[in-house]
Amino acid sequence: MQVFSLFFSFLFILLVISCSDAFTRNDFPEDFLFGAATSAYQWEGAVDEDGRTPSVWDTFSHTTNLGNGDIACDGYHKYKEDVKLMAEMGLEAFRFSISWTRLIPNGRGPINPKGLLFYKNLIKELRNNGIEPHVTLYHYDLPQTFEDEYGGWINSKIIEDFTDFADVCFREFGDDVKLWTTINEATIFAISSYSEGFAPPGHCSSSTFFNCSTGNSSTEPYIAGHNMLLAHASASKLYKLKYKKKQRGSIGFSIYAFGLTPYSNSKEDEIATQRAKAFLFGWMLKPLVFGDYPDEMKRILGSRLPVFSEEESELVKGSSEFIGLIHYVTVYVKNSSPTPSLFPSRHDFFTDMGGETIFMGNSTFLEWDPIPWGLERVLEYIKQTYNNPPVYILENGKPMIHGSTLHDTPRIEYIQGYIGAVLNAIKNGSDTRGYFVWSMFDVYELLSGYMYSYGMYYVNFSDPGLKRSPKLSSSWYTGFLNGTVDVDPQAITRLESNI
DSSP: OHHHHHHHHHHHHHHHHOOTTOBOGGGSOTTOEEEEEOOHHHHTOOTTSTTOOOBHHHHHHTTSSSOOSSSTTOHHHHHHHHHHHHHHHTOSEEEEEOOHHHHSTTSSSSOOHHHHHHHHHHHHHHHHTTOEEEEEEESSOOBHHHHHHHOGGGSTHHHHHHHHHHHHHHHHHTTTOOEEEEETTHHHHHHIIIIIOOSTTOOOOOOSSOOOSSOOTTTHHHHHHHHHHHHHHHHHHHHHHHTHHHHOOEEEEEEEOOEEEESSSSHHHHHHHHHHHIIIIIHHHHHHHHSSOOHHHHHHHGGGSOOOOHHHHHHHTTOOSSEEEEOOOEEEEEEOOOOOOSSOOOOOHHHHHTEEEEEOTTOOSSSOOOOHHHHHHHHHHHHHHTTOOOEEEEEOOOOEETTSOSOOHHHHHHHHHHHHHHHHHHHTTOOEEEEEEEOSBOOOBTTTBTSEEOOSEEEOTTSTTOOEEEOHHHHHHHHHHHTOOOBOHHHHHHHHHHO
16 A cells, blocks of 8 residues: 555656646756765664774764664665665666775775775676766764874874875775765864764864863864865875876865855845855865965964965865765854853854854754755855856755655655756856765764654664665656656745745
8 A cells, every 4th residue: 555655646746746848857968967875874884894993973973862873774784775776766876985994994004805895896786787886985984093093183194094095995996986075065074073063073162052072163173174175185186196097087075055145134144144155165165276265264263274385275276176065954144243141252163154044944953944046046156156166966855754754745845946956057057967865765864863864765773674665755756867757847936935
């Protein structure tokens, strides 16, 4: 009965959204990639099998009440089954990350043959099914040994270790991988891990509302971000000098991209929005494109913002052949004015930015409304401000309470709206080249554990076999990819007008 119910629900949606002026997969450039995404810690499981050692994410997840990725989806053992589902869906690309400690258990030194074999087999399975692998080198899972040895990303020693890790990956997998992202959502990674403390390794300045065991929110996010840019640039230079001519791949860098719009028509909120764009986009993109940080950040942060040497500036500038965008929500930006307080002021990224971010519509932090024009405006801003670089939307999706329903119509509305926004941006000249749904399967989530999920396939985490079941969104995406589903732009317009 469940299968028939899903089928008729899907047929109804198909009838509702089909019309003469609908767009299809064929309206996108031929080489545009539609895919889905996940990451090693969230999908693989098998955290202590076949030589893998702990990362900071292992350590961090065991200090929270959100569960952990010890088993996750068990992708390590079920990858063939999962790739088969991707192939049946018609997926054109799959974005995944390589667990540093599965491949090189000590962070540096000998390669783990079983870890190496797993990734070679996964890539081969994808290739054999016509699915393009898009590999992320770093997705929050720094070897715990490096955190213990020298503090991880807040120490410049990470640059050499990351470059050596990248070298192994390029050498071992590069003949079959043409798209590399060095660091996942570097902006929010630096903020959440070193300013706010809610992501591994959990650094922040403790205060009335924050209780981190270590960290300095006023300096560490900027130091970590600086080292991420230099590590990326070092790995990029290595790839271009040593591998690119033979392997002919591309290497890029990823940021988290909120949609940003002023809370009001006041001049103060408009200025605060421009300042937020400098902090949230320009912080990483301006060095990558122009070789230095935004003037607004230099003025506000002063000596707390690291300085690029002339040689470093040249190394970072032009080091990213594409920009990966992680986009989920659009927020209002409201100018924040300092208010008297009995407590000592806490300097962190958002107080430095000087703007409050307020979720739009009925959104909360974990269930947000689709506001596709937010992404369209981000793409237009990047096109105009940063020389229209090639862009991949590496994550976009909607969370829903895990197990609440297989009839995830709100997720379909969300995805089709954002795909439409991407098409509009392309028609307006944006060099956007791919779109990846987060996520292919329900996975362990950084902010919500197993309570909320984004997957197009339901995973029963109570089942020893972790059974996968298709949601309505998987049928919709399959239909869109194989050309049997049209998307009605008017439906998207109606959706936006209802927000």
